[in-house]
Amino acid sequence: MPLDRILVGCFVLSLLAACASSGGVRSSTEGGTDPENPKTKAAALYTDLGQKYLAQGKLENSLENLQKALAADPNYADAHTVIGLLYEQIGNNAQAEKNYRRAAQLMPKSGNENNNYGAFLCKLGRYGEAAEYFQKAVADPFYQTPAVALTNAGTCAIKGGTYDVAERDLRSALEYDPDNSEALFQMATVLYRKEDFFRARAFFQRYEAVGRQSADALLLGRNIELRLGNGKAATEYTQRLRGQFPDSEQSRSLDTPSSS
Numbered sequence: 001m002p003l004d005r006i007l008v009g010c011f012v013l014s015l016l017a018a019c020a021s022s023g024g025v026r027s028s029t030e031g032g033t034d035p036e037n038p039k040t041k042a043a044a045l046y047t048d049l050g051q052k053y054l055a056q057g058k059l060e061n062s063l064e065n066l067q068k069a070l071a072a073d074p075n076y077a078d079a080h081t082v083i084g085l086l087y088e089q090i091g092n093n094a095q096a097e098k099n100y101r102r103a104a105q106l107m108p109k110s111g112n113e114n115n116n117y118g119a120f121l122c123k124l125g126r127y128g129e130a131a132e133y134f135q136k137a138v139a140d141p142f143y144q145t146p147a148v149a150l151t152n153a154g155t156c157a158i159k160g161g162t163y164d165v166a167e168r169d170l171r172s173a174l175e176y177d178p179d180n181s182e183a184l185f186q187m188a189t190v191l192y193r194k195e196d197f198f199r200a201r202a203f204f205q206r207y208e209a210v211g212r213q214s215a216d217a218l219l220l221g222r223n224i225e226l227r228l229g230n231g232k233a234a235t236e237y238t239q240r241l242r243g244q245f246p247d248s249e250q251s252r253s254l255d256t257p258s259s260s
Contacts, residue, residue, distance in 0.1 A: 134153035182211075
């Protein structure tokens with residue numbers, strides 16, 4: 001049931017859905033747990049209940065079950081991951097980090113755990129540390145979604161201002177998954193930041209073909225077209241942004257001189 005966290009544009013319910021969809025108890029060679037051990041089975045059951053309560057917004061019930069899971073088996077990595085998510089959601093970053101880190105320690109070669117801890121570190125602005133964990137995630141030969149970790153790595157590199165690294169990681173993500181909408185959006189973003197506006201437009205058009213409407217996307221589309229001198233297309237994006245997301249920060253930013 002390991003979660004696989006997307007750094008940008010990811011919600012708690014989607015994280016928990018990913019966790020639930022993978023199902024099952026860890027193998028005895030991972031995390032120091034024995035799937036046939038009654039304590040590990042109990043931890044798995046309580047973790048499952050905890051994630052379901054978390055998805056429903058019943059945080060106290062979720063915390064109670066996750067604490068029971070860790071009491072049954074302190075080395076059950078999934079329980080550390082889900083309780084880390086819960087603590088992150090309520091703003092207790094110290095406890096969130098403690099549990100994300102412990103999950104990564106228990107599963108040092110696992111793509112999911114390293115990706116999740118990297119995403120959390122990036123959120124805290126610890127970009128260099130985050131990059132190390134994303135690299136560990138991608139190095140896992142059994143990791144089923146390396147494009148997620150590579151997209152996170154690229155997104156985090158943008159936040160840290162290392163644009164060449166970001167472009168490299170995002171290109172690698174798109175080699176695994178050419179229709180990865182988040183990677184396409186972030187590629188358009190980093191190329192825009194690098195003032196490579198024609199290529200930014202190309203990736204943004206690919207994003208529009210597969211991605212969802214958002215205020216961030218419409219603002220980026222508008223800004224790219226402005227830099228390319230296409231006033232008509234920029235105006236169309238502006239109208240869509242104001243019409244679909246009138247109360248958004250992105251829409252309000254259009255009234256400021258720095259909006260482009």
